[in-house]
Amino acid sequence: MTGSPTSAPRPPSAARRVPFEHALREAADIAALSPSSHNCQPWGVAWPSGRGARRAAERLVEEAPAGGPEAPDSTSGESSTGGGDTDEYVILALDRERELTSLPAHAVEMLVSCGAYLQILLRSLALQGWSTDRIRFVEPLADGRTQKAYDACRPLGDTWPKSWSPLCAVRLRRTDEPVGTLAELRRTALARRTNRAPYRPGAVEPAVLDGLSAPSTGVAEDAGVTVRHLVADSERAAFAGLVARHGGRDFTHRQAWRETYSFVRRDEAEAQARGDGFPLSQLFGPLSTPRRHALRLALAPTTMGVLRHAGYHRVLARQLARVVRPTPAIVAMGLADALPGVEATVRGGARLAEYWLRATEAGLALHPVSVVLQHDDVRKELQDRLGLPGRTFFVSRLGHPLTGFPRSPRRIGARAVRTI
Structure with missing residues (x-):
């Protein structure tokens, strides 16, 4: 992508970034309660905050999936509109250091676990006023590689964890009318x-x-x-x-x-x-x-x-x-x-x-x-x-259970979050 410095999207101001950082860490604490096979918690989420990282995330969101047609602009069916410096991005990844690999079926289980995490993460963010505007998934090429994803993330440099394989990039925008409360979701996630x-x-x-x-x-x-x-x-x-x-x-x-x-x-x-x-x-x-x-x-x-x-x-x-x-x-x-x-x-x-x-x-x-x-x-x-x-x-x-059962342990939510 090319463009003059004056036409490039500006990173959010510090005053706007701090509330999102807080919202993301609150959301990660709740999403950490998501189910996963063997409780291995194979997910990671990157928050691009630097100019180069944000540009890479923007390119990943704007591009159609490899080998596939243009994806819908929004998971809610709404069209995408210019968000200027109010946009934020997160990139969901599979952490290869935490995945199960002993059986071929585990490949599906790991993606299912990451999807459960993403659902709760984005729902938690929505309840804090950050709605999902667009999601782009990274599909492997015919030979099983995800070269397209790595090319898109190359500008991230050494800040992108080497053990992480990107699954999708999400663009979020500020909204003023969240439906429900974060406390309710947290209670349900803790009870699950x-x-x-x-x-x-x-x-x-x-x-x-x-x-x-x-x-x-x-x-x-x-x-x-x-x-x-x-x-x-x-x-x-x-x-x-x-x-x-x-x-x-x-x-x-x-x-x-x-x-x-x-x-x-x-x-x-x-x-x-x-x-x-x-x-x-x-x-x-x-x-x-x-x-x-x-x-x-x-x-x-x-x-x-x-x-x-x-x-x-x-x-x-x-x-x-x-x-x-x-x-x-x-x-x-x-x-x-x-x-x-x-x-x-x-x-x-x-x-x-x-x-x-x-x-x-x-x-x-x-x-x-x-x-x-x-x-x-x-x-x-x-x-x-x-x-x-x-x-x-x-x-x-x-x-309906006859007795209660202890909750599985969880890593601190922030451990799955990387600022890049």
């Missing part, structure tokens, strides 16, 4: 958590399920996501049977289980200190010290390598199936394309975040059963058995 305890056997009201499936806003507005609630006894029995047969697959996959176990923390204190992963109490509920030590030893990769020959992984699968079977509803979410791109997958994650927040507000809990999606043969069997179209990317128990 994975609850692996038993759920009440009573059915979830159809009107509630309809409300969870209602159209979404923000990044999730254009998500091509199907939401299917499995409530018939035959459907739930079929799902539980699948879990009983395949729920131990991860324990026998050496690389996958070693990666999973690396996120198991010794106790709650270690989990809080590290800010990610999960203690065994997140999987099994409250544990005595001797039982916690015994389980940690039994689940260690070396031990599992021996115990799988005795069928221990099948015992664990049947235990999970016994929890799944009486659950009143199973929710399955799918993307339209069997091979979704970055935009479709990130928007799918945004839709998931919106669904989970609505479920939390309705007093419902979720417990993802990801093992049936992390291996392609099992996922395809699930989709064929239950008639789920496209690419199922999320499946979970859904119901």
Whole structure:
């Protein structure tokens, strides 16, 4: 892009930048509560503040996705208008140092996690008066590279983290009439958590399920996501049977289980200190010290390598199936394309975040059963058995919990934010 110094967009004045910086850090604190596989929190968000960085972000926002048509100007359908020095930008990235890589399916899970984060981040910013004006996604080229993105971000120089892969750039503009309050969103995000305890056997009201499936806003507005609630006894029995047969697959996959176990923390204190992963109490509920030590030893990769020959992984699968079977509803979410791109997958994650927040507000809990999606043969069997179209990317128990469950630890929100 060329232009005279006088025609180039001016960076926001200090008086305007400070309020946005405060809003971004407030939003990041709430978005840090987003769900992610293994609680690995693989997201990063960059805030361009220098002149060169802002120009690079502007170019990334203004350009159409690689190999694709011009994207809509706004997630709300409004046309873009000149924002002058009131514009702000954020760039969502996948942090390669925090991503899961042991299974091909993890590539989808990581983008879904980043999409959930983005939905809550932008919703938090909107509640502070910063609305999303335009989003541009970075799609990989045919050979899987994202050279276009790196070319656009090259002016950022050494300030762009080398482990971050850009997913999309967002332009935000000041608005005066936010709908809702930040305190309400923060309360809901804090209350949202994975609850692996038993759920009440009573059915979830159809009107509630309809409300969870209602159209979404923000990044999730254009998500091509199907939401299917499995409530018939035959459907739930079929799902539980699948879990009983395949729920131990991860324990026998050496690389996958070693990666999973690396996120198991010794106790709650270690989990809080590290800010990610999960203690065994997140999987099994409250544990005595001797039982916690015994389980940690039994689940260690070396031990599992021996115990799988005795069928221990099948015992664990049947235990999970016994929890799944009486659950009143199973929710399955799918993307339209069997091979979704970055935009479709990130928007799918945004839709998931919106669904989970609505479920939390309705007093419902979720417990993802990801093992049936992390291996392609099992996922395809699930989709064929239950008639789920496209690419199922999320499946979970859904119901009213009988007991509470502790919240997973989180990194401080500001750790995911870089000023560039």
